Amino acid sequence: MASYTEENYLKALFNLADEKGEISVSELSNILQVSTPTANSMVKNLHVQGLVHYEKYKPLSLTPKGKKEAALIIRKHRLTEMYLVEKMGFGWEKVHEIAEQIEHIKSTAFFDRMDELLEHPTIDPHGSPIPDKQGRVVWKSYQKLADCKPGETVKLAAITNSSEEFLKFLNNKNLSLGLSIKVESVEAFDGSMHISYSKNQRQTLSALVCERLLIKV
Amino acid sequence: MASYTEENYLKALFNLADEKGEISVSELSNILQVSTPTANSMVKNLHVQGLVHYEKYKPLSLTPKGKKEAALIIRKHRLTEMYLVEKMGFGWEKVHEIAEQIEHIKSTAFFDRMDELLEHPTIDPHGSPIPDKQGRVVWKSYQKLADCKPGETVKLAAITNSSEEFLKFLNNKNLSLGLSIKVESVEAFDGSMHISYSKNQRQTLSALVCERLLIKV
DNA sequence: ATAAAAAGTTAGACTATTCTAACAAATAAA
DNA sequence: TTTATTTGTTAGAATAGTCTAACTTTTTAT
Numbered sequence: 001m002a003s004y005t006e007e008n009y010l011k012a013l014f015n016l017a018d019e020k021g022e023i024s025v026s027e028l029s030n031i032l033q034v035s036t037p038t039a040n041s042m043v044k045n046l047h048v049q050g051l052v053h054y055e056k057y058k059p060l061s062l063t064p065k066g067k068k069e070a071a072l073i074i075r076k077h078r079l080t081e082m083y084l085v086e087k088m089g090f091g092w093e094k095v096h097e098i099a100e101q102i103e104h105i106k107s108t109a110f111f112d113r114m115d116e117l118l119e120h121p122t123i124d125p126h127g128s129p130i131p132d133k134q135g136r137v138v139w140k141s142y143q144k145l146a147d148c149k150p151g152e153t154v155k156l157a158a159i160t161n162s163s164e165e166f167l168k169f170l171n172n173k174n175l176s177l178g179l180s181i182k183v184e185s186v187e188a189f190d191g192s193m194h195i196s197y198s199k200n201q202r203q204t205l206s207a208l209v210c211e212r213l214l215i216k217v
Numbered sequence: 218m219a220s221y222t223e224e225n226y227l228k229a230l231f232n233l234a235d236e237k238g239e240i241s242v243s244e245l246s247n248i249l250q251v252s253t254p255t256a257n258s259m260v261k262n263l264h265v266q267g268l269v270h271y272e273k274y275k276p277l278s279l280t281p282k283g284k285k286e287a288a289l290i291i292r293k294h295r296l297t298e299m300y301l302v303e304k305m306g307f308g309w310e311k312v313h314e315i316a317e318q319i320e321h322i323k324s325t326a327f328f329d330r331m332d333e334l335l336e337h338p339t340i341d342p343h344g345s346p347i348p349d350k351q352g353r354v355v356w357k358s359y360q361k362l363a364d365c366k367p368g369e370t371v372k373l374a375a376i377t378n379s380s381e382e383f384l385k386f387l388n389n390k391n392l393s394l395g396l397s398i399k400v401e402s403v404e405a406f407d408g409s410m411h412i413s414y415s416k417n418q419r420q421t422l423s424a425l426v427c428e429r430l431l432i433k434v
Numbered sequence: 435a436t437a438a439a440a441a442g443t444t445a446g447a448c449t450a451t452t453c454t455a456a457c458a459a460a461t462a463a464a
Numbered sequence: 465t466t467t468a469t470t471t472g473t474t475a476g477a478a479t480a481g482t483c484t485a486a487c488t489t490t491t492t493a494t
Contacts, residue, residue, distance in 0.1 A: 003481090025441075026441060026442080036441075036442065036443085038481070038482055040442070040443065041444095041481085041482090045480090045481095056489090057488095088331075101323065102319070102322060105318045109315070117305065220450080251452070252453060254453075254454085254472090254474080255451070257472070257473065258473095259451080273473075274459060274472060
């Protein structure tokens with residue numbers, strides 16, 4: 001069974017593969033805040049265990065086995081986040097740090113019980129899918145708010161890069177998942193958007209923010 | 218801050234000090250399932266950190282600082298056990314293993330929230346006291362069932378040595394905390410007790426079991 | 435197309451935690 | 465009280481995960 005550290009590498013590899021297609025050793029080392037030689041030697045270790053495809057100087061990828069192990073850790077992480085929000089009353093900006101630790105707990109009963117109490121949720125508090133018990137993940141095909149046209153009304157479905165700062169920013173603007181948003185206009189100049197939502201709320205969102213907001217129609 | 222391993226040593230030292238007065242290196246190594254030299258070197262390390270009183274060939278003890286750190290870990294453990302039973306519906310025989318891992322989570326907010334949701338419990342599901350935020354512990358002065366006389370009616374208040382096997386044994390006999398028990402008779406021969414409780418339940422308990430059941434009048 | 439920069443790799447060392455083997459001190463038994 | 469046994473300690477080594485320094489390969493830019 002994978003160690004605490006190995007689990008963190010697997011998870012990072014999985015998340016990086018989701019964001020970018022290809023994974024480099026330096027990106028990995030960056031995410032995990034270790035030196036490149038450290039990441040390099042761990043990648044070799046995971047390779048020997050059949051969890052990572054590795055060839056010198058080539059981009060990294062997870063094997064099916066590695067992908068499954070990683071997905072199961074992420075399942076634990078996202079179930080935990082959901083539990084912390086739904087059952088313990090934490091704000092969605094607080095839960096990542098705590099889940100980061102709880103995800104390493106070795107007790108299937110514990111996570112099964114969470115799953116049950118939450119009635120088998122399929123997404124976490126940030127709209128990311130919760131992998132199932134077999135490690136299968138279904139990403140709903142969301143669009144970015146940034147790609148919407150003026151006049152469109154859409155629902156906020158998920159966010160990417162859910163750092164505490166970004167989540168606090170959304171809190172301040174009363175933006176939460178499920179919210180209906182109307183795109184009033186778009187600045188051709190910098191891609192910032194004027195939106196309206198709820199009762200008379202109006203905001204201007206920078207293109208960077210709009211890139212991170214995923215919506216459905 | 219203490220590492221995962223150091224925390225386990227502190228906790229073991231605290232629990233041993235509770236049970237026996239004096240702590241030896243070999244008891245410690247036994248509890249933690251490591252060799253005596255391993256325990257020995259860790260004890261020295263904790264001594265350097267001012268957490269353990271250590272003199273060659275002398276019994277071990279925690280310093281006030283070590284006692285406080287240990288109590289705070291045990292607080293997290295017992296709060297977790299209570300939460301798992303009360304809020305997640307686990308049986309009292311299942312929670313030790315899970316709490317053993319969760320107690321190492323570094324998030325005061327997480328445990329504070331548990332404490333709040335449980336409305337500041339003072340005992341865990343096995344009747345052991347939950348140390349307060351300052352690391353203070355108040356052991357209620359319970360008697361052993363073994364010391365009761367025939368005819369006495371007492372309340373089951375806590376159990377010592379709460380291993381999964383013992384707890385399952387109690388489950389099978391429908392014995393749980395808070396229960397009123399009447400001592401019908403005691404075998405002079407081996408100290409086993411005949412007791413009655415609930416609606417017409419009668420059982421014979423061995424002296425060993427009676428030693429482990431703590432009661433109040 | 436070659437030089438400069440960036441990314442990846444190897445070598446060697448350090449720390450924390452663990453072990454076994456060998457030895458020393460304290461305790462128990464004859 | 466002297467010996468035997470148990471307990472505690474020291475020494476030395478192994479492993480996982482980390483680092484820096486030095487070197488190689490690949491990529492980028494002139």
